[in-house]
Amino acid sequence: MSKSQASGLKAPNPADIARRFSEIREQSRKLAAPLSPEDQCIQSMPDASPSKWHLAHTTWFFETFILTAFADGYAVFDPGYNYLFNSYYEQIGARHARPERGMLTRPPLDDIHAFRDHVDTAMKAFLETGPADDILNLIELGLQHEQQHQELLLTDIKHALSMNPLFPAYHRPRPMDATRNREHGWVDHPGGLVEIGHDGDGFAFDCEGPRHKVWLEPFRLATHPVSNGEYIRFIEDGGYQTAEHWLSDGWTMCQEQGWEAPFYWRKDDDGAWRIFTLSGLRPVDPDSPVCHVSYYEADAFARWAGARLPREAEWEAIAASQPISGHFAGNDIFHPTPATTGGLAQMFGDVWEWTGSAYASYPGYQPAEGAVGEYNGKFMSGQMVLRGGSCVTPENHIRASYRNFFHPWARWQFSGIRLAKDAPASRVGTDGSDGNDEDAFRADVVRGLSAVPKRLPPKYFYDAEGARLFTQICELDEYYPTRTETGILRNNAADIAEHLGPDVMLIEYGSGALDKVRILLDALNDPVSLCAIDISAEQLLDASDEVRAVYPDLEVMAVEADFTHAVPLPLPKRKPASKVAFFPGSTIGNFDPVDAEAFLSGIRETVGDGGMLLIGVDLKKDPARLVDAYDDAKGVTEAFNKNLLTRINRELDGDFNPSLFRHIARYNMLAGRIEMHLESCTDQTVHIGANAFHFAAGETIHTENSYKFAPAEFDEMAGRAGFGKVTMWTDADNLFAVMLLRVMA
Numbered sequence: 186m187s188k189s190q191a192s193g194l195k196a197p198n199p200a201d202i203a204r205r206f207s208e209i210r211e212q213s214r215k216l217a218a219p220l221s222p223e224d225q226c227i228q229s230m231p232d233a234s235p236s237k238w239h240l241a242h243t244t245w246f247f248e249t250f251i252l253t254a255f256a257d258g259y260a261v262f263d264p265g266y267n268y269l270f271n272s273y274y275e276q277i278g279a280r281h282a283r284p285e286r287g288m289l290t291r292p293p294l295d296d297i298h299a300f301r302d303h304v305d306t307a308m309k310a311f312l313e314t315g316p317a318d319d320i321l322n323l324i325e326l327g328l329q330h331e332q333q334h335q336e337l338l339l340t341d342i343k344h345a346l347s348m349n350p351l352f353p354a355y356h357r358p359r360p361m362d363a364t365r366n367r368e369h370g371w372v373d374h375p376g377g378l379v380e381i382g383h384d385g386d387g388f389a390f391d392c393e394g395p396r397h398k399v400w401l402e403p404f405r406l407a408t409h410p411v412s413n414g415e416y417i418r419f420i421e422d423g424g425y426q427t428a429e430h431w432l433s434d435g436w437t438m439c440q441e442q443g444w445e446a447p448f449y450w451r452k453d454d455d456g457a458w459r460i461f462t463l464s465g466l467r468p469v470d471p472d473s474p475v476c477h478v479s480y481y482e483a484d485a486f487a488r489w490a491g492a493r494l495p496r497e498a499e500w501e502a503i504a505a506s507q508p509i510s511g512h513f514a515g516n517d518i519f520h521p522t523p524a525t526t527g528g529l530a531q532m533f534g535d536v537w538e539w540t541g542s543a544y545a546s547y548p549g550y551q552p553a554e555g556a557v558g559e560y561n562g563k564f565m566s567g568q569m570v571l572r573g574g575s576c577v578t579p580e581n582h583i584r585a586s587y588r589n590f591f592h593p594w595a596r597w598q599f600s601g602i603r604l605a606k607d608a609p610a611s612r613v614g615t616d617g618s619d620g621n622d623e624d625a626f627r628a629d630v631v632r633g634l635s636a637v638p639k640r641l642p643p644k645y646f647y648d649a650e651g652a653r654l655f656t657q658i659c660e661l662d663e664y665y666p667t668r669t670e671t672g673i674l675r676n677n678a679a680d681i682a683e684h685l686g687p688d689v690m691l692i693e694y695g696s697g698a699l700d701k702v703r704i705l706l707d708a709l710n711d712p713v714s715l716c717a718i719d720i721s722a723e724q725l726l727d728a729s730d731e732v733r734a735v736y737p738d739l740e741v742m743a744v745e746a747d748f749t750h751a752v753p754l755p756l757p758k759r760k761p762a763s764k765v766a767f768f769p770g771s772t773i774g775n776f777d778p779v780d781a782e783a784f785l786s787g788i789r790e791t792v793g794d795g796g797m798l799l800i801g802v803d804l805k806k807d808p809a810r811l812v813d814a815y816d817d818a819k820g821v822t823e824a825f826n827k828n829l830l831t832r833i834n835r836e837l838d839g840d841f842n843p844s845l846f847r848h849i850a851r852y853n854m855l856a857g858r859i860e861m862h863l864e865s866c867t868d869q870t871v872h873i874g875a876n877a878f879h880f881a882a883g884e885t886i887h888t889e890n891s892y893k894f895a896p897a898e899f900d901e902m903a904g905r906a907g908f909g910k911v912t913m914w915t916d917a918d919n920l921f922a923v924m925l926l927r928v929m930a
């Protein structure tokens with residue numbers, strides 16, 4: 186494995202380090218145990234080191250960077266070892282040539298074991314002296330380094346044994362799980378601004394940080410790695426003979442090296458594919474992930490399949506929500522195994538997944554000072570990133586932010602393929618057709634629960650029970666927006682009417698009970714008409730009738746429609762002086778920014794030249810106050826959120842148990858929005874009709890965003906949609922704003 190060096194993170198716990206030191210050193214010994222001294226000396230190619238060298242080099246790391254540097258009175262085991270077992274640290278001095286590590290028949294294996302014992306004894310004594318945090322961090326780095334070499338030991342000995350025409354086995358593996366899933370699909374990601382990189386909790390190599398923002402376009406990621414069966418179709422379709430699938434360098438390499446199948450594959454006289462594994466030559470299992478392909482082959486396969494490789498930020502954005510479980514070295518199989526489940530699977534373990542991203546520094550990356558700074562940064566050239574770990578990676582060594590890297594031609598690693606595709610935008614809040622249509626509801630729910638992270642469009646909150654609960658929310662002490670906006674409209678009605686002028690046509694989007702617009706109607710000078718648009722026909726017709734009764738001279742036009750899509754509006758009988766769109770409630774905050782801007786542009790088209798928009802906007806404020814507004818003490822918002830699950834059960838034949846989900850409201854400072862989620866309290870599978878959705882404990886369904894704005898931010902967005910601000914009214918505490926905007930000439 187390529188190796189990367191630790192960032193200075195939270196100090197590890199000394200007792201934990203001492204325990205891990207014993208375990209990891211013992212594990213290296215166990216991994217080498219099935220090998221003879223001859224096996225352990227051989228170097229089968231320049232890239233692969235002898236097992237004996239791995240055992241010595243990892244020991245040299247502790248001797249050099251810990252004991253020699255910090256342990257008083259430490260006696261170096263053999264001064265010559267610094268030359269033999271330094272890998273690539275220029276600052277530590279000259280070293281033996283890498284391609285000649287296999288020439289080291291001396292020191293014999295017994296001496297290397299004595300070296301390990303000497304260093305282990307000294308390290309244990311040193312750990313008892315209570316080393317400082319930065320030294321403990323270095324020891325942790327040494328342990329992580331040794332785990333990387335455990336993987337390399339297996340990877341390299343596989344290559345060495347494969348050179349033997351009798352195909353000797355390294356071990357007898359434990360049996361595999363007999364269950365198999367053969368259904369491969371896609372998970373959708375909506376794209377947008379994500380954060381990737383290590384979040385500072387626990388150990389990470391320095392190249393995994395700093396954590397930073399990345400913009401993603403909507404994409405799809407395959408639920409499973411590419412299987413051998415799928416790869417055989419590529420081979421049989423002439424994949425290795427068709428230049429157009431290949432990158433130029435890859436095609437040259439493929440020709441020069443005569444590639445016809447993944448590394449370690451051979452087609453026997455009976456026409457069957459066999460693969461050399463650490464348990465000898467075995468039939469290629471069509472259901473197992475394809476392994477030992479170079480980046481060039483992975484990329485060619487993806488092109489042939491009409492897809493591409495995922496970028497590393499895409500991979501991480503999805504992996505970050507997944508539990509770190511899978512087939513790792515601890516399974517003692519040391520070979521990728523078939524998937525046992527549907528849905529997103531095998532993100533971790535089995536095979537390292539090539540990404541389409543070059544291994545480069547993240548913004549703000551700084552290598553550590555001193556020789557350990559050479560661990561990582563100096564390899565950021567000409568290599569590609571792989572993610573997720575493999576069947577020879579130690580289980581507790583991997584995380585979502587982990588970046589492995591190899592040259593694009595490397596094939597001896599346990600490297601495989603997961604496909605990705607660009608996807609049309611699939612929006613969180615406003616996609617799909619209108620919420621009355623059962624097929625559209627089912628399609629939106631299935632798509633949302635198949636996505637990673639899982640999500641549901643918030644427009645489905647508002648069935649009869651949801652609308653009732655929302656009315657209750659508006660009356661809660663904690664939920665200030667409704668009462669504050671109403672107060673602003675009441676206190677400023679005359680001024681607003683003056684700005685709007687006489688003879689206006691009002692168009693209210695999401696009109697609901699039509700309460701707020703009546704404050705305007707009372708103050709306006711001879712309004713021409715009110716066009717009320719709402720998705721819920723029943724409430725719309727009742728409320729329109731009430732308004733007609735109170736304002737007999739006003740033409741009231743009710744339009745039942747999902748206003749998030751373009752809606753053709755009826756013409757009023759009397760020609761208005763201007764059209765004014767009214768969009769109260771800060772519902773604009775429930776749109777994603779791109780959709781919000783598109784929606785405002787649509788309003789601009791509707792109201793036309795000289796038209797205006799009067800809009801309620803919830804302002805940025807103390808996050809604690811915001812969270813309270815969406816997580817009230819009486820649990821009404823929780824009931825509102827969970828009602829979505831009850832609605833799915835009733836209308837789509839679902840079996841959600843709402844009590845196994847927890848309501849979460851949190852403020853996402855970076856995005857400037859309140860997010861509502863439903864978090865699964867346990868591992869569970871939920872059925873909706875014929876579809877099954879697995880939830881890991883702690884996994885969430887993202888149900889709503891409610892963006893909050895600084896006035897200038899809103900002005901900017903409205904400006905991009907073609908509106909200029911006329912004026913704005915707020916409350917005494919600056920909680921909420923009613924803004925008046927006019928179409929810019």
Ligand code: AVI
Binds near residue numbers: 666770890
């Ligand atoms: C409708 N919309 C403006 C409400 C909001 O504040 O985002 C919906 C809501 N969700 C939870 N509480 C209220």
